[in-house]
Every structure is written in structure tokens, then in C-alpha cells.
Amino acid sequence: MQYWLFKSEPDVFGINDLAKAPEQTASWEGVRNYQARNFLRDEVQVGDKVFIYHSSCKQIGIAGIAEVVKSGYPDPTQFNPESDYYDPKASADNPRWFMVDVKFVSKFNRVLSLDKIKSLPGIEQLGVVKKGHRLSIMPVVAQEWQLLCDAAN
DNA sequence: GCCAACGTTGGC
């Protein structure tokens, strides 16, 4: 079992949207970055826990927790010319982009803010605190996960 | 809305 952090813009899809989704489950579609794609395709597994991180918004930080309920499979939006995520170079035989399904687990009483996260000793290796780190899917080690959960309570 | 940092593209 591994831990992850998924970034999202709450204006597009945030922790509340996940909580309100049918069966509180949603496809994590639209990831268009190769390194993040590789995580989704090869490493994210059913049962893994995921921090939902809100970016580009008023309250930046970790908003809650989700759990992976389906591991990597081709993201259908890449085949849909109507979609913002359409990729003309992708084909059904040779899909380029992958996604997983996640289910809502919990929402923090308050967002664990980026400022607070940065202030935690021992968190220096977490991608999200590094300047210029733009990866939207990133691994979190168990120690960091625990630290962040403690800080959220 | 600014801008630094980063990823991707495409000409050579």
C-alpha cells in the first residue's frame, strides 16, 4: 500500500465534488503530464490512500483523503474531440493517458494549509513544498503521511 | 494578473 498526493483545482473538481459524486467515487481524468501518467499507469494501486490537494484557489493545501478503488486504465477523454483533454495523437490501440478511480474517505475540518505544511519539520522532501514543483500526482512516504494527518487534526 | 519555473515542441 502506498500513499499519494493528487492536486486539483477546487473550482474544477475538489474534495466537495468528490464527496457529492455518485457513490462518492470519481475518475481522476485529465492528467496530461508524462511523469504523473507513469504513476497512474504503473504504480497507483487499489487500496492506496490519496491526499486531495487544492491548488490555484483561496485555501491552498490538503483538503481531505481519498482511496483508490480502480487502478490505471485509459482516460477516455483523450479520444473525445469535444473534450478539453482531447489528444489527437492518442488512439484506442495506443492510449497515451491513464487515470484511476478514487473514492471519498474524509474531509479535513479545515484545509491543512500550504504554509502549515511548509512549517512541519521532516516534510522537506514532499514535492509540494518544493519551489517550482508542478507534478500533479506525487508519492508521499508513510512518515510524511502520518505527519500530515497529525497536523490536520 | 504577474512571473518564475518547468515541460513540451519543433527546427536544425
Place this chain on the structure above:
DNA sequence: GCCAACGTTGGC
């Protein structure tokens, strides 16, 4: 395969 130009991300 280099690298400049361009587009995007994301905190501020």
C-alpha cells in the same frame, strides 16, 4: 540530440 521558443502551472 540540442536548444530556443512557447505554453502551462501555481503561488503570490
